[in-house]
Amino acid sequence: xxxxxxxxxxxxxxxxxxxxxxxxxxxxxxxxxxxxxxxxxxxxxxxxxxxxxxxxxxxxxxxxxxxxxxxxxxxxxxxxxxxxxxxxxxxxxxxxxxxxxxxxxxxxxxxxxxxxxxxxxxxxxxxxxxxxxxxxxxxxxxxxxxxxxxxxxxxxxxxxxxxxxxxxxxxxxxxxxxxxxxxxxxxxxxxxxxxxxxxxxxxxxxxxxxxxxxxxxxxx
Numbered sequence: 001x002x003x004x005x006x007x008x009x010x011x012x013x014x015x016x017x018x019x020x021x022x023x024x025x026x027x028x029x030x031x032x033x034x035x036x037x038x039x040x041x042x043x044x045x046x047x048x049x050x051x052x053x054x055x056x057x058x059x060x061x062x063x064x065x066x067x068x069x070x071x072x073x074x075x076x077x078x079x080x081x082x083x084x085x086x087x088x089x090x091x092x093x094x095x096x097x098x099x100x101x102x103x104x105x106x107x108x109x110x111x112x113x114x115x116x117x118x119x120x121x122x123x124x125x126x127x128x129x130x131x132x133x134x135x136x137x138x139x140x141x142x143x144x145x146x147x148x149x150x151x152x153x154x155x156x157x158x159x160x161x162x163x164x165x166x167x168x169x170x171x172x173x174x175x176x177x178x179x180x181x182x183x184x185x186x187x188x189x190x191x192x193x194x195x196x197x198x199x200x201x202x203x204x205x206x207x208x209x210x211x212x213x214x215x216x217x218x219x220x
Contacts, residue, residue, distance in 0.1 A: 005060060006171075007039035007214035009157045013206055014180055021174060022219065027059045029155055032072055033079050036152040036162050040215020042113040044072060046082040046101055048091060052220050053100050055082055064220070068098040080110035085167075087140055088121040092131070105138065107131050113216065114165040119172060120199045125192065127166045143195045145188040150181075150211045164213025171217045177201040181211030 001023050008026035010018075018024050029038040037043050044058035045065075054065045055072045070081035077096040084093035084101050093103030094110045108130050109115055115128040123141040126132050132144040150164035171178045177196045183189050183205045196203060 002219050004217050004219050005041045005045060006217040007041070009039055009153050009212075010180075010214055011206075011209065011212070013209075014178075017204065017206075018171075018178070018217075025060060030057070030059050030072075032057055033074050035155045036160055037079065037215060038155065040114075040168065040213075041218040042083055042168060042215040043079055044082060045218045046084045046098075046113070047218055047220070048084070048086055048101055052218060053082060053098065055098075062220070066100060068100045070098040077110045080112070083111050083113045085113045085116045085118065087116075087118050087124055087135070090138060090140070092116070092135070105134060107134055111165065114168045114213070116167045117170045117172065117177075117216075119177065119196060119201060123195070123199055125166055125170075125195060141198075143191060145186075145191060147186055147188060149185050149187070150213050152213050159210065159212075164211075168213035168215045169211050172201065173219055175201055176204050179203070179205040179211065180214055181205065181209045182207050185211050 004022040004024050027039045044055045046053045052065045053068050057071050080096050081098040084097045091103045092105045109128045115126050117125040125143045132142050135142045150169045151159040152162040152164045154160050169180050
């Protein structure tokens with residue numbers, strides 16, 4: 001069974017579902033960043049070519065991980081060094097990305113992985129219009145969605161006024177598209193359903209629950 005690194009604030013019903021397929025390791029909240037992203041795997045880790053690059057101050061470090069050179073710090077852009085993303089053979093990052101990662105495409109958005117849900121080797125969903133425009137130029141089938149109903153949490157798991165991202169609110173594995181909440185709460189529900197059907201992904205969501213951004217998850 002593969003391992004999953006995910007925010008310790010994950011709700012019980014989501015944890016129970018994911019634990020059927022993955023060995024879930026809950027990330028303790030870090031004091032090195034602001035509380036909304038303090039347990040987010042996409043802040044401290046980046047999966048590139050099936051290897052995990054991690055920050056020297058990542059909450060959990062395994063022997064198999066590659067240590068990056070940049071320590072994560074509280075204020076942007078010092079919190080986005082590992083917030084990069086791979087779609088097929090293309091690695092997307094920003095000018096702030098740690099030099100261990102070596103992106104092929106540089107975008108303006110520092111929160112790259114937060115903004116992207118990878119749905120296939122040449123497909124994704126993004127909440128950033130500039131990423132959308134950029135990736136289309138590389139032949140990636142990119143669905144752009146603008147959502148204002150994805151919530152970020154404080155350290156006590158209460159919702160804050162900060163808005164989350166689609167990449168952080170979802171996890172794709174084993175042909176499943178897992179949304180951390182109820183898809184009925186997304187205004188782009190129909191577009192997302194059409195996109196994931198196109199790539200043979202099964203929707204898993206949690207009826208009645210608000211949609212939370214946990215920073216996605218890292219599977220290894």
